Amino acid sequence: MAGGLRTPGDVIGRVRADVERNALRARNGIKLVAGVGKPRLGQTPKDLVWSRGHAQLWRYRSDRVTLQPPLLIIFSLVSKSYVLDLQPGNSFVEHLQSAGFDVFLLDWREADERQAGERLEDYADGYLPEAVAHTGEAAGADTVNLFGYCYGGVLSLLYAAHHPDAALRSLTVMATPVDFSKWGLWRDLADHELPLDAILDEDGNVPASTIRQGFRLLKPTGEIRQYATLLDNVWNDAYVTAYQAMTGWSNDHVPFPGAAARQTLEMLVRDNGFVCDRVRLGGDLVRLSDIRFPLLTVIAERDHIVPEPVAAPLPELVGSEDNEVLRLDAGHVGLVVGRTAAKITIPRIIDFLKVRSEKVAR
Amino acid sequence: MDGKPLFWRVFDKAEEVVAPRLEDAVRSDPFLAALGLGARARARLRRDVERRSQWLWHLVNLPAGSDVTHLRRQVAELDRELRQVSIALEHALAERRRDEVD
Numbered sequence: 290m291a292g293g294l295r296t297p298g299d300v301i302g303r304v305r306a307d308v309e310r311n312a313l314r315a316r317n318g319i320k321l322v323a324g325v326g327k328p329r330l331g332q333t334p335k336d337l338v339w340s341r342g343h344a345q346l347w348r349y350r351s352d353r354v355t356l357q358p359p360l361l362i363i364f365s366l367v368s369k370s371y372v373l374d375l376q377p378g379n380s381f382v383e384h385l386q387s388a389g390f391d392v393f394l395l396d397w398r399e400a401d402e403r404q405a406g407e408r409l410e411d412y413a414d415g416y417l418p419e420a421v422a423h424t425g426e427a428a429g430a431d432t433v434n435l436f437g438y439c440y441g442g443v444l445s446l447l448y449a450a451h452h453p454d455a456a457l458r459s460l461t462v463m464a465t466p467v468d469f470s471k472w473g474l475w476r477d478l479a480d481h482e483l484p485l486d487a488i489l490d491e492d493g494n495v496p497a498s499t500i501r502q503g504f505r506l507l508k509p510t511g512e513i514r515q516y517a518t519l520l521d522n523v524w525n526d527a528y529v530t531a532y533q534a535m536t537g538w539s540n541d542h543v544p545f546p547g548a549a550a551r552q553t554l555e556m557l558v559r560d561n562g563f564v565c566d567r568v569r570l571g572g573d574l575v576r577l578s579d580i581r582f583p584l585l586t587v588i589a590e591r592d593h594i595v596p597e598p599v600a601a602p603l604p605e606l607v608g609s610e611d612n613e614v615l616r617l618d619a620g621h622v623g624l625v626v627g628r629t630a631a632k633i634t635i636p637r638i639i640d641f642l643k644v645r646s647e648k649v650a651r
Numbered sequence: 652m653d654g655k656p657l658f659w660r661v662f663d664k665a666e667e668v669v670a671p672r673l674e675d676a677v678r679s680d681p682f683l684a685a686l687g688l689g690a691r692a693r694a695r696l697r698r699d700v701e702r703r704s705q706w707l708w709h710l711v712n713l714p715a716g717s718d719v720t721h722l723r724r725q726v727a728e729l730d731r732e733l734r735q736v737s738i739a740l741e742h743a744l745a746e747r748r749r750d751e752v753d
Binding site for chain 1: 656658659662666669670673674676677678680683684686687690691693694720723724726727728730731734738
């Protein structure tokens with residue numbers, strides 16, 4: 290008999306398994322279509338420490354803090370931060386807490402007309418220095434380990450380069466673009482004089498829907514593959530839950546403040562400001578070579594949003610002597626979510642930070 | 652045979668052929684030019700609709716959506732200035748406290 294079904298018992302077992310799978314397919318299919326049973330995301334308890342404008346500084350509650358200085362995560366301006374704390378057991382924040390870190394997050398409320406005029410200076414010279422000061426004050430520490438993810442990494446680099454005397458113990462940037470000349474579609478759009486004024490919404494920001502469409506264009510068949518994989522695994526409860534969490538996040542963008550978007554497009558992307566030393570903040574020339582803090586650059590080799598060649602030049606551009614690179618066989622989000630993150634990325638990041646931290650008496 | 656079901660073998664083959672072409676297409680000059688044109692056309696259409704609705708609302712002495720947007724922007728500007736003043740004030744106070752301690 291085909292497929293190794295030798296006895297009637299095998300046949301019955303196979304039929305039973307197929308029937309069960311089909312029942313699960315039907316149930317999960319209905320759940321997906323109806324949009325019910327969505328997993329709860331970002332559940333680690335946290336408290337608001339400070340806020341100004343659309344910046345919010347959160348401190349994750351923990352009674353397991355054994356390391357100082359605190360770790361301040363700077364999140365991106367175009368997506369939502371719950372990806373760092375997706376679900377219990379699959380949470381970047383949870384791993385950091387388990388290692389003994391006092392974890393803070395600088396997050397951004399959805400930008401509205403009040404943020405339309407905010408420039409990169411408002412972030413690098415305003416929100417970030419204040420967040421670092423408030424983090425240190427709340428944790429009773431003189432310095433902070435700074436951690437920037439994606440565009441949060443860009444903001445962290447601008448801050449660290451423009452404030453070489455900042456109270457930072459170390460700087461870690463993950464999936465952070467620096468060489469924009471190799472940034473594929475985004476660079477092409479900048480070269481084609483993308484009409485930013487025509488894209489801005491009535492608040493003066495780049496709408497979330499435009500950002501979502503832009504990301505989809507980076508991998509035009511990506512969504513079809515996602516649906517095909519879902520179809521294949523729709524019987525699997527764990528897969529469906531993870532799919533709902535991840536797909537929900539990857540479609541959950543936020544508006545990008547208009548003035549910062551214009552500077553990003555013109556100064557960082559079109560002029561390739563980081564590589565060509567053409568970044569100016571408040572009239573000052575800002576050079577990555579002025580960064581002297583211990584630096585860890587985390588690069589995802591299968592990242593289609595910030596491809597490896599875009600992120601890789603950073604270690605050569607900074608002035609840090611303590612300068613490490615971590616290359617991983619992962620995608621943009623796989624750095625913080627999933628099994629590779631739990632087994633490889635996060636432990637390596639923790640190792641780097643532990644060396645640059647000290648134990649505190651409990 | 653790599654042990655994959657037929658569905659996935661067909662899908663992978665099709666994607667192998669289609670994906671690079673689509674990626675090239677979205678980075679081609681005509682596509683990028685069309686994107687720019689489309690954005691400009693949409694913005695123009697939005698402005699036209701706004702102008703017409705503004706005329707209509709103003710006819711019955713009511714504020715139009717664009718008036719509200721204008722007001723919101725002015726409030727936002729005020730909010731920004733207020734924030735800058737409060738930051739300057741906080742810094743001045745912190746400096747004064749430091750001087751007092753010294």
